[in-house]
Amino acid sequence: MKLPTHLIEKEISDEIVNVSDLQPQTRYVRCKVVQEFDRLFISDVIFERCEFLFNDLERAEIQNVHFRYCDLSNLNFFDSYLGSIHFEDCKLMASSFAKCFMRNVQFSNVFARYVGMMGSKVEDIHFMKCDVSESSFQELNFKRLSFHECTINKANFSGTPMKGLDLRTCEFDAILFTGKEVEGLKIRMDQAVHFARQMGMLVD
Template sequence: MKVDQPKIPQELSQVNFQDIYDEEDPHLNSCQITNATFDDEDMGRVELSKTVIRNSSFQNTKFRNIDLTDVIFENCDFSNGDLSEANIHRAVFKGCKLMGVNFSESRFGDVRFEECVLNLSAFGYANLKKVEFYNSDLINTDFYECHFNKINYLYCNIDGTSFDRTPLKGVDISTSQFRRLTVSLKELVGCKVSTEQAINFAAMLGLIIEDEFEPK
């Protein structure tokens, strides 16, 4: 699976996120933001396109219905933020803190989370297509009743993650680690797992596995 990368212009204007705070329809295009602090704010229907944001903090900020197209976030902190009902297309989150973020009912297309912390984040009822989680922590993350299409979890920690009512057909978790998951046997059909993971799932089902067969 190849995730399409954000289309970013070579020349970007430097702006401050605070510049769009009072706008009726806040929008940023072809710009970059660095070292911004925008915590505990409430902004609805923000639109960002062809934008790079680095080393910035948006903790506890509400961005409901945010629209992100061709955007890169590097070393940003969205902890406990609200990005519900977001539309996120061709975006990269690299080295970001997304602990406890509410992504419920959001739509993702061609999105990559690289070396991010998404523990306790919630993706309930979200639609994810061509999304890759790489070398990231998703401990106790909730994917309740999501729609998945071409999703990979590569070298991630997904311990305690819930896939309740989310079919995992075509999803690759074979390189990721976990001790327990919330998932049903029906939802696991077609999921790509490693041999060790298959044994763990069998143990979760109460099967007794013998190392080798010895005829009597």
């Protein structure tokens, strides 16, 4: 997996910056980010402890960007392209990535409950030590998707074939599915009990 790489040339701190004025190879620290135009392109920057004063990133193109300690909750990334992105120690609660194309994206220690990723196409997407409880991964078209040491309680995988997905390091009491999506899913023996109960079996 290719993660964002940056040759940082300058740092801008504690300023109000417009998305259209973002400069490549720049680290933005504790900045307030605002938006004036509907079409968004963000590339080759680092955001650290920044605040985003808007919630619509619909149809954006975001490439080679590293978000660290940012609160991105409730942001709408609908129908956007995200390539070589790293979300690290961020909040993404209730953000929407529906109908997105995502490639080479890593979520590290991210609080991402209630995230919506319905109907997206994703390649090389990795969640590490994240909480994605009650998030929606419905109708997901994926290649190389992984969850490592994540909390995924009541995450919804309806309509997403889970063959080859490995959840053995994750914790959950239930995962939502409608039928054969779980065929080929890798789980622990104790996790199998949850699936059996969901399917109406009596387990002693």
